[in-house]
Amino acid sequence: MGLNLGFCRTFAVPEIAxxxxxxxxxTRHTRVRAKATGELMYRMFRHGLDGEEGERAVPALKCLHAPWAISDNAYRYVLACFDLAPLRWCAAHAWRAPARDLLAGRVPGVLRPFAGSAADSLLDEELRRALGVGRPAMPVRAATHTALRLRAATGRVRRRIRGSHRPAGMSMVQ
Structure with missing residues (x-):
């Protein structure tokens, strides 16, 4: 339902309409369009933009929309429609709240009380305002961003180590 509401909001931009x-x-191929767009958007959400599936979704979206002269701001608005409208709908009507509960379940028990604030610190100011979320305290924001930078650096090092010791064509799990 939230995705459908997002589609309706795309008509708010005259150039998109x-x-x-x-x-x-x-207007004539609504179900096909909704299904195709939903699959691409959820592929990016599910697998992330740096995963193989997510990486394929972005060029596919660019290719599909390349024939039309659409401003970057209009593209951003449409993407926000497919993010914010479903999140708002889920927050108001779904049986569980989006995002924060999913993150809290993945955090070790001792840190779990900070999971909601940590999730909120990942949002930019405009998105927090749109979702009605307050700005987390500076120590939580700093700790969250530091932890993510460390995680990224560790992942890059691990990939280099694994890649340099693994013969070409061999999978990591045999």
Whole structure:
């Protein structure tokens, strides 16, 4: 339902509404368009932008939208429609709240009380305002971003180590 509401919001931008109306993809082929867009968006969410599936979704979206002259701001608005509308709908009507509970379940028990604030610190100011989320305290923001930078650095080192010791074509798990 949230994704459907996001589709409706895309018509709020005149340049997007003109493209959608001219192509008929949202008015005559609604289900096909919704399914294809939903699959690509969820692939990016599920696998992340740095995963193999997510990496394939971004060029696919670019290719699909390349024929039309659409401003970067309009693209950002449409992407926000597919993020914010479903999140807001889920927050209001779903049986569980989005994002924070999922993160809290992955955090070790002793740190779990800080998981919600840590998740909120990953959001930029505009998104926090849109979601009605307060700004976490500076120590939580700093700790969250430091932990993520350390995790990224550790992952890069591990990849280099694994890659340099593994013969080409061999999987990591045999």
């Amino acid at each position: 003109r493209v959608l109306t001219a192509t008929g993809r949202m």
